[in-house]
Amino acid sequence: MSTLLEAHQVSKIFGGGLFDKRVTVALDDFSFAIESEPPRVTAIVGESGSGKTTLARLLLGLVSPTTGQVRYNGTDLQKLPKQERRAFLRDVQMIFQDPYEVYNPFYRVDHVLETPIAEFKLANSPQAGRALMQESLRAVGLRPDETLGRYPHQLSGGQRQRIMVARALLIRPRLIIADEPVSMVDASLRATILDNLRQLNREYGISIIYITHDLTTAFQISDNIIVLYRGAVAEAGDVDLVVKQPKHPYTQLLIKSVPEPDPNHAWGSVELTEAAEPTNGAATVVVSHVAAARQHGGHLIQGCTFADRCPHVMDMCRQTAPPLFHIDPGRAASCFLYREQGPALSSELLNDVMAAAGSSTRSESAPPSIAP
Amino acid sequence: MQPGILQVQDLRVWYHTPRGPVKAVDGLSFSLQADERLGLVGESGSGKSTIALALMRLIRPPGKIESGQVVLDGVNVLELTEEQMRRLRLASIALVAQGAMNSLNPVIRVREQIADAMRDHDEKFSKQEADARITSLLEQVGLNKDVADRYPHELSGGMKQRVCIAIAICLRPKVILADEPTSALDVVVQRQVMETLGRVQEQLGASVVLVGHDMGLMAQFVHRLGVMYAGRLAEVSPVHEIFSEPLHPYTQLLIASLPSLEEKGKFQGIPGLAPSALDRPPGCAFHPRCPHAMPRCSVDDPILQEARPNRFVACHLYDADILAKANGPATAVAT
Numbered sequence: 001m002s003t004l005l006e007a008h009q010v011s012k013i014f015g016g017g018l019f020d021k022r023v024t025v026a027l028d029d030f031s032f033a034i035e036s037e038p039p040r041v042t043a044i045v046g047e048s049g050s051g052k053t054t055l056a057r058l059l060l061g062l063v064s065p066t067t068g069q070v071r072y073n074g075t076d077l078q079k080l081p082k083q084e085r086r087a088f089l090r091d092v093q094m095i096f097q098d099p100y101e102v103y104n105p106f107y108r109v110d111h112v113l114e115t116p117i118a119e120f121k122l123a124n125s126p127q128a129g130r131a132l133m134q135e136s137l138r139a140v141g142l143r144p145d146e147t148l149g150r151y152p153h154q155l156s157g158g159q160r161q162r163i164m165v166a167r168a169l170l171i172r173p174r175l176i177i178a179d180e181p182v183s184m185v186d187a188s189l190r191a192t193i194l195d196n197l198r199q200l201n202r203e204y205g206i207s208i209i210y211i212t213h214d215l216t217t218a219f220q221i222s223d224n225i226i227v228l229y230r231g232a233v234a235e236a237g238d239v240d241l242v243v244k245q246p247k248h249p250y251t252q253l254l255i256k257s258v259p260e261p262d263p264n265h266a267w268g269s270v271e272l273t274e275a276a277e278p279t280n281g282a283a284t285v286v287v288s289h290v291a292a293a294r295q296h297g298g299h300l301i302q303g304c305t306f307a308d309r310c311p312h313v314m315d316m317c318r319q320t321a322p323p324l325f326h327i328d329p330g331r332a333a334s335c336f337l338y339r340e341q342g343p344a345l346s347s348e349l350l351n352d353v354m355a356a357a358g359s360s361t362r363s364e365s366a367p368p369s370i371a372p
Numbered sequence: 373m374q375p376g377i378l379q380v381q382d383l384r385v386w387y388h389t390p391r392g393p394v395k396a397v398d399g400l401s402f403s404l405q406a407d408e409r410l411g412l413v414g415e416s417g418s419g420k421s422t423i424a425l426a427l428m429r430l431i432r433p434p435g436k437i438e439s440g441q442v443v444l445d446g447v448n449v450l451e452l453t454e455e456q457m458r459r460l461r462l463a464s465i466a467l468v469a470q471g472a473m474n475s476l477n478p479v480i481r482v483r484e485q486i487a488d489a490m491r492d493h494d495e496k497f498s499k500q501e502a503d504a505r506i507t508s509l510l511e512q513v514g515l516n517k518d519v520a521d522r523y524p525h526e527l528s529g530g531m532k533q534r535v536c537i538a539i540a541i542c543l544r545p546k547v548i549l550a551d552e553p554t555s556a557l558d559v560v561v562q563r564q565v566m567e568t569l570g571r572v573q574e575q576l577g578a579s580v581v582l583v584g585h586d587m588g589l590m591a592q593f594v595h596r597l598g599v600m601y602a603g604r605l606a607e608v609s610p611v612h613e614i615f616s617e618p619l620h621p622y623t624q625l626l627i628a629s630l631p632s633l634e635e636k637g638k639f640q641g642i643p644g645l646a647p648s649a650l651d652r653p654p655g656c657a658f659h660p661r662c663p664h665a666m667p668r669c670s671v672d673d674p675i676l677q678e679a680r681p682n683r684f685v686a687c688h689l690y691d692a693d694i695l696a697k698a699n700g701p702a703t704a705v706a707t
Contacts, residue, residue, distance in 0.1 A: 047558035156645055157416075186415035187585065191629045192641030213558065216588075220631045220639065243633060257559040259588035261630040263611045267563060267592055 003074070004174055004207065005059060005092060006033040010068035011300055012054050026054040028231040028300045028321075029068075033351045036174050039207040041198065042354070043218035043239065045254075046228035052211045055228070056179045059209070060094055090120055093173040097180040099160035103152035109163055110148050113137075116171050136166040140196045158189035165196045169204065176200065179211045194221050215258055219243045224357050226350075227251050230305035233324065236350055237331025238357035248333040250306045304335070312337055324350060330357030377579050378404040378427075378465075378547050383440035385419070385426045388433075394649045396422040396435070398603040401676065404547065409573065409580045411590040411611070413626075414600030415646055420583045421470065423600075424551040427581070428467050429457050445546055463493055466540035468569075470552040473532030476524040482535050483520035489539050509538040512575065513568050530561035534568055541572055548573060551583045566593055587630050591615060599623045602647050602657035605676055609683040619685040621662045656688070664689055 012027045030051075034042070046052045057063045058070055061077040070077045072088045080088060096102055103112065113133045116122065123129035134144040140162045152160060161181060168176050178197060182190040198221050200206045212218050218225055219239055226236040227248065235248040246252045259267065304310070307317040316336055324332040327342040332353045345353070383400045386393040396419040404410050414420040425431050427442055429449060442449045444465055449457060461467075469475065477485060486506050490497070497505070507517040513534040524532055533553060540548055550569060554562040570593060573580045582594055590597050591611060598608040599620065607620040618624045625642040632638065644661035647653055653660055659669040669688055678697075679690035 047560070158645075186646070187587065187626060187629050188415060188642035188646075190641070191631070191639045194631075195641070215559070216631045216633055219633055220636060253560055255633065257563045258633060259559070259563070259586065259592040260632060260634070261588040261591050261615070261627070262632070262634075263591045263615050265591075265634075 002036055003033045004036040004072070006071045006074075007031055007055070007059065007065075008069045008071060010058060010065040010070060012051075012058060012063065013066045013300065025231045025300050027051040027058070027065075028305075030055065030231075030233065031068075031350055032226065032354070034175055034207050034209065035355070036207065039174075039201055039205045040224055041201050041208045041210060041222040043222035043225045044209060044211045044228060045213065045215055045218050045225060047213055047254075049230060050228040051231040052213075052228055053179055056094070056177050056209070056211050059177060060092065061088070090171055091174045093168040093171055093176050095161075095164050095168055095176060095178040095181045097183055099157050099164060099184065100152075102164065103160065105152055107151075108148075109150055109152055109155065109160070112163065112167055113170060116167065120171060122170065132170060133166075136170040137163070139169055139199070140166045141192060142166065156189075158185045158193065161185055161189075161193055162196060165193065165200070169200055169206075172204065173206060175207045175209065177209045177211070180213070181210075182217065183212070183214070190217070197221060215243070215254060224354050226354075227254070230301075232301065232305050232321065233334055233350065234306065235331070235333040235335075236324070237328065237353055241328055241331045241357070247327060247331070247338060248306075248335045249310045249312055249337070251333075253309075324353070326353060376403040376405040376408070377445055378581075379441070379443040380427070381441040381443070383423075383426060383442065384438040385422050385431055385435060386438050387435045389650075392650055395603055395652060396649055397426060398652070400440070400604060402598055402605065402608060404579050404581060406546075406579055407574075407577055408596065409570070409582065409594045411582045411584070411594035411597040412600055413584060413587060413590050413597060415585060417646055417649060418600040419603040419649075420585075420600050421551055424467060424469070424549045424581070424583050427547075427549060428461060428465065430467075459493065462489060462540070462545060463543045464545055465547045465549065466543075466545040468533075468536050468540050468548065468550045468553045470555055472536040472553065473524075473529055473556075476532060476535065478524050481521055481523055482527075485535075486520070486539055486542055490542050493543055495543070505542070509542055510535075512541065512572055513538045514564070514571075528561070529557050530565055533557065533565050537565070537569055537572060541576060541578075544576055544578075546578055548578050548580045549583070550580060552585070553582075554589070555584070555586075562589070569593075587626065599626065602652055603649065604657070605684070605686065606658065607683075607685045607687075608676070609680075609685075613680075613683060619679060619683060619690065620658075620687050621664050621689070622658050625661075625663075656686070 008031055010027060010030045014024045014026055044052050044055060058065055061070065064078055072080060075084060103109065117129045117132060123132050137144045137147055142159065142162055147163065182193050185193060194217055197208055201208050210218060210222055222239050224237065225239040225242050227234045227242065229250045234250045235242055235246065242251060243255060246255050301321055303319055304317040304322050307313050310317065314336060322334045322336045323344040324334045325338040325342045326332045326345050327338045330353065332345060332350060380400055380402050383397055385397040386395050400423065412420050412423060426437055431437055437450060449460060452460065483506055486509060487502050506520050510517055510519055515531060515534055519527065519531065553569065554565050557565060566589065569580065584590065594611050596608065597611045597614050599606045599622065601622050607614065607623050614623060615627060618627050629639055629642055642661060647657050655670040655672055656674050659665045662669065666688060672688065674686040674688050676684050676686040677694045679685045679693050
């Protein structure tokens, strides 16, 4: 088992200038590794301001972490030698949310497929390149003769997004990071695109990080899930465990709020604490606290980020950030309600939980009661 | 069915472009009962937002309401003068638009923005009366009364959307149109906003038309659901029946395409692409994608008919049922 890409105790803060004493903590002490074997689909779920897009940008090296490291094959992404950097750019591909913005309207769509072929010398001749393009388009269910030679505006949003999946496939990466790939696509095409991604994972052995706000599609296509809330991991592990028997109060709230497409399955009763909704999604802390936290390591945010919305909040929740408690073989939740049900893990041990999640036999035991 | 609070008859809204008219809404009819929550669901380009604008008579060139009738509480709003229509908006029919929260004026406090809406409709009241009404409006949408003295940027997305609902109901309209009212909100907040809208609707005894693409939200909120395809209704049925036994093949495929938290792997895409509004296929617009297409589907345009009690569908598969019902009451005894 080799680690392909790894976030090691990564934090990212934004803002905090000369006069502004408050900074936004987009991601707080996050560790996670993507193994190349076995290839898994990992969902990263969170609402706006949870840090999920920041995480994608960190993993791609588009922004650098404030503390911690993102490592590719063990080397810090910021210090990759040129040769390794090329390998990284090939191994890790991105699918963005908006299938309209990634195309240059003046070029035919062929251009987005031809460029990587030329750049990475994927084909020896133009004919071979053409064949490769056609093959990857067919793999995502597009007809090459109806797709190639067209301009972006002549294709629908769903077709454009599938071309991006085809492009990712063409390069044969080891990891695809897909940031909300279907949030701008209609229901009828959503299933097809998600199926394409799943297929890339199963048939081509590509690991996938599926970043989304949509718990339902995450449940459908992923093996593992990480639920982020305001920059911190709320709960992580096997997707069936987390969705069917959520432990963290935030995950429970989230799952009960999903509108099921079934009128007989009404929205469950949820304790909604009024005015508990943060005005700004992301968490903010004062600069001086960041400096202190940096010296001692650990979390930048004081206390649990969910404390002000949590129906089970306790005094300790406001004082210390809860560590991840390893409550099932394939699941950990960062909530003090479970402090006696499993050992506390330091953040970088989340990987062990995730590795166990895929292989663990599902725990069939009744969920422990929630009341502390 | 008795005439409802709002009746739409054969409404057509076209956008005139150099390449020909884009028929965004092309022959839409439905009726809304008092106290009813009707959902209109459709994919992008099915004409659902155009309907909301057309009912408010807010279509701007190159768009034009070509024909049809919109009868609101006995008045055909398409025949009113602009000034009469202006008075009707908000007082009788109000819109909570997609991303309405971004339409709040950032430099004016919430109190002034609500008062402004009431004043614009010649409501005469003293400062105390206005304050009392604003407080009660904010209470109705589940907000604290001190929200009135805040600026929009001091509120979260869900709170802003609830302020917009408060503005929409300030003159107690009979019909509230909600066009994707929660599309930019997180699920937890979405639920709070929808529950607020539902509560307000019940308190006022108003009707709601919820326009959107999210079948899950529809299942949770509406009483009756209309499924739009290419500018028309493919099917209108009570929500429980449409989910348990969808009649139109498009509705069947749409429901089969929905992922659920219950079961894994039970959703699939709909083959083919939605038709261009510029170039509507002849006959039934869905026939190129329909698994049950028959020869007549590419020639004959099906009309929306009552195939089962209270269930309307535009599909030739049900022609026999409808014929049987028309021919003899003995063969179509509703049980």
